[in-house]
Amino acid sequence: MRSYLHIKGKRLWKCCALISIAIILACCGEIITGVDQPATATVGSVVPITVHINIPTVGNGGPDYLIFGFLVPKGWKAAQNTTITYNGPLGSGTMNLIPAGTVAKNGGGLDWPAYMKKTFQIGGNLIDDMEWVAYQSDKAYPHSDGNALSGDLNIKIKMGADGNNTLVKLGYVITDTGNGFTSDSNGTYYSEKVTDCFELTGGTGDLVDFCNPQLTTINPPKSLDNDIITLTFDGTVVDTKLIQGNPTETYLCATAYTSDGKTISVCEQTDKTKMVQTTSNSKKYQITFWPKSFFGTTGTQTITKIEYFITDKTGATKVGYGNTDAPFVYTFKCS
Amino acid sequence: MKKNNIFYQINLLLIAVATILMASCKTEKPLSVAEPVKDITGSWQVIRATRNGTDLTSIIDFTKFRVNFKAGAYNLENKLPFLVDADGQYSLDDPKYPFKITFTATGGTPVATPFTYPIVNGKRQLTITFSPGCPNNSYVYVLQKTN
Incomplete structure (x- = not known):
């Protein structure tokens, strides 16, 4: 049977063999x-x-x-x-x-x-x-x-x-x-x-998306209302109407749902709800708060979830989940 | 003869010096120093706080929060997440060498946590580690007396 592989010269053969061995040895x-x-x-x-x-x-x-x-x-x-x-x-x-x-x-x-x-x-x-x-x-x-x-x-x-x-x-x-x-x-x-x-x-x-950048994230990812949580709004993910004009601050407008079936809404544009830009022009805004105190729950009330929007200083412009009019939802749980 | 006299005098001097040196040695009796009882009585405020290693000190207002210890009881002012959320009694596992502090809120169950009590820049600090929310979220508060 005739071989289709033709390599002329013994030297070339040797050279190729040496290179192959070198590669194998290197790995x-x-x-x-x-x-x-x-x-x-x-x-x-x-x-x-x-x-x-x-x-x-x-x-x-x-x-x-x-x-x-x-x-x-x-x-x-x-x-x-x-x-x-x-x-x-x-x-x-x-x-x-x-x-x-x-x-x-x-x-x-x-x-x-x-x-x-x-x-x-x-x-x-x-x-x-x-x-x-x-x-x-x-x-x-x-x-x-x-x-x-x-x-x-x-x-x-x-x-x-x-x-x-x-x-x-x-x-x-x-x-x-x-x-x-x-x-x-x-x-x-x-x-x-x-x-x-x-x-x-x-x-x-809830859907936990580790792959795609989210408009808002909460840290720690798993927490209860007695944790201190940091909410970050990332204006670089999509172009929202809120970020046009590059504001230095945004505000949180949130509603808490409690274990005793009540809702508590905190939707004001004050220092309490102010989200500060992490660094200038970063388009990322942050607020850190203790939910129990933020919503003023009583000792026996537990917050099960919050729904929230990010607003501008007037409160007129709101951004919700996926840049829609639906609120972001965060459920308090440990698993 | 004169030479012998000098040797005699030197010998005498050496013996005298040796005697004085030996007489100067005596067994030292160490004074027993009693370890002081650790007293945490007073009003404490948070000077540093972390959550899962992230510094929270500058982004949460800890300036008004106080833990006051007095005669086996504690009370909290301007509450923030803490081991306990109501006033009550506290105790240390060992008054001289405490490693653990136990808070018992009135009507609640005792909650114990390891703590350290170092002196930093001449002031006592109290470092407490706890998880007020999810067990995986760990907070460290470093407290210092307000006065």
Whole structure:
């Protein structure tokens, strides 16, 4: 049989071979080669996700345990609702939760979830209500003789423990117990993959959108009426009628719904409701308040939710949810 | 002969010096210093406050909020989120080495929290960590006596 590959000259062959070997040698860390994840799922369903990994090695080292981090919304309680197994040419086994407080290799005293958050933050999501859940393989693997180890991590997660419809970018990261998130002349010993926005539907709670910038956000994202909350109006998200003229302040016009079926409205343009621009010309306005005091509830009343608009100094121009006439809604809850 | 005399005198002098040096040594008896009882009686105000690590001091008006401790009782003025939302009794776990303070609002259940009591710039400070709303939201108030 005739070969279609013609490379003239022995030297060229050798040269190509050398370059290939050099490339292989240069790569020695764990690599996530792909993630198979559905684009949507429903709350409460068990979703399979497969993370394909490849671990090229240089020389001899280890044995090290594989470390895997999974970035998910805190409300999903992924540590309780997820199982992960792995399989590959070297065998199969389970990925186990790393006990909290286990100090990470090269993590500067941090444990693995904290080290992951410090290194990769929240994977480009916009609400800091996400967590890295850290797992470790039940068996260690050696780095030997340039063998490449490839395999799959098979995740099964019961979605949306908090019952909220969610838009979120899920994140995946791998490394090993011998290196952590480091690089050296041999290569990079970790790999991170953040997927496109994943949509969770069919829930009973509010939509939590980690992916898209919101006109208003409340920090902490989960709070009760006895927390101190910071409400931010971001005029850069869309061009609202409020921002035309670049005002230095906007005002909050809000109605609280209480546990005893009453509504309390605070809609005035005074210092109490003033939202101050975070920095000049930032078009972002902020107010921080204690809801109990802001709405003047009695000791036995609890505020369950608030509906609100952002207004100008006259109160005549109002902006609501998605730049419409409908109010923004925030429900006070912890999960 | 004269030389011998000088040696004799030097020897005498050395013995005298050695005797004086030895006599000057005596066992020192350390004075026992009693650890003072930590007294937090007085009116305290918030000088620094954080929520989940974010500084709130300049964006919430803490200037009027007071926690007053007196004879085992406390009361709150110009309320803000705190461990308790009503006046009542307080106690420390140890009067000399307190690590925990317990507030019991009248008619309520006791709420305990770890606290520190350092001296900063010559003034006592009281640092209290608590979660008045969702358990995941942690607040730290640093209080200082108003007078």
